[in-house]
Amino acid sequence: MGRQVCIASAGFSEHASKRSDVNMPELVSEAIEDCLKKVPSVSVNDIDAFVNGNMPAFEGSNIPELWMTDWMGARNKPLMRITTGGTTGGSVAIGGYYTVTAELPGIDTVLAIAFEQQSQGDTSTGLASVAYGEISVLNTLGISYEQLTQLLSAGAAIGVASYQATNYMRRSKITEEDLARVVVQNRHNAANTWWAHLKMPDLTIADVLETPYISYPLRYGMVCPASDGACAMLFTTEEKAKDLCDIPVYVNGVGSVANESGVLGYNGSGAGQLDTSEQLGAMKSAELAFGQAGISFPRKEIDYAEVYSPFPNQELMWIERLGLFEENTASEMYETGVTALNGELPINCSGGVNSTNAIGASAMERPAVAALQIMGKASNQVPKTVHTAIGHGWGGIINLITMMVMSNKPTRKIK
């Protein structure tokens, strides 16, 4: 199947809660500039095709990829948009990979771009479709609309994550302090990442635990911010990547699994499962991506991981479900420093989604950071050499997981 594909570069715009100094096309062009700056021999004219994506309706701007065409350098070139909720960025990155591996005539180099400028819009309106899912499932449980409006006060993403957090905490016997520890590590890492949003170099566990609850067990100080930002990744053929950069990053496996019963059933058919921290979709996407990449022991073979975790409980859950740690041991890894910048298996050294969440871009920023860690060009670079890394994406309420396994050598098993 297809030719080898390499990531030659990745770039970011600066992220903040309000980038009102730029319009959406200008925000996107910042990420592209940062991406192409790292590969001086490539100009935007050398790009053969474009993949673009953000959340639908969050900014109230329809078909944004068409009116930002010039700002991407995509005038008169093949362009498609992919939007798959929270995993949009991961799907766009996988779209970039597919476009190159497909060996289409004249298409060798592809720019993938994902972005969100949430300050322009009303994210809660954008998430109305998520509220719909909750309304319909609670209806089937016999909860009236009057009761339901109260329940929805913690609606949308945190409404989903809080159930998942309590499920996970019960399973793994962790405390709120353990959740806060994950947040502290992330915010410290964000402080050393130039493009990150919530930089808190002095944050302590006690600080986090002093903030009020939004929805138990998640406190204000534990949840991700809403950010404006963009990310770009450059995918090309093995031959071209070798000319463009010192360490081409091979995409050795991808996985994209939808697991609709992960949280709620379709159209109010009831909760598909009792434990939302079970995450069969994550396990399946990891199995697919690791299978393609020829990885049998992720815990031993993966040197670095970026996982999509707006909430700290998810970070612990994902790294277990994706096979990086044994079940119910993730929290211990944060306590003992295994997941720290200088640890054995560093996790989310960019500060992760917990510190920066421009939703449409977030699932692309995971493989983008992971690729830069392999190249040795990441903003908060880990001291050890990274050979193989993963970038993971999550989208709810219909559970969708994206995975990309990358390495400095080709190990892709499928032919």
Add this chain to the structure above:
Amino acid sequence: MSVKIKERESEVFKIINTTNHNINHYKNYNQKKFKIMTEKIVVANKGLVRAEFAFWVGRYMDKFFDAFENKKILGNKCPKCGDVFVPPRKICGKCNIMIPFDQNWVDLPDTGTLKNYTITYYKINDRASRKVKKPQIIGMVQIDGSNTAIIYRLLDIEPEEVKIEMKVKVVWEDKTKGDPSDIKGFVKI
């Protein structure tokens, strides 16, 4: 049985939930059977969902609108092909290059040429009385010295008098605010 959440009054947030428990509907499916399914309201959310959006214009457009306050039109010039953009923009898509923010600004006159136009008989923003008493003429105007067009109303002119390539001039509001409404429209000169 079909369960349906119906739209009522000013509802904008409606939920339609259709489930079909009768296996015969699957066996002998046709449009007639579908129509006799009964409907039941499960949930109806009365009232409006507010959706507020802002659009950041960015630095280039900000400078453009700021100039409106002094009744001036600003463009910017591509350093490669020389095209002058009104409104100004960061990237020339033809050349794929960035026009630096601190350079290449061009002061332009408030006169231009009508490149194209349409005559509209309905308003899109007023549902109560959509038909207008007097048709409005909307023109694409190329500001002198620029390579792009902006779209505004043509004022004080009858449809039969409008000619493509005629010369026009901006009519400014008396009190300008630094936003697009500072230009009332264009008149023939």
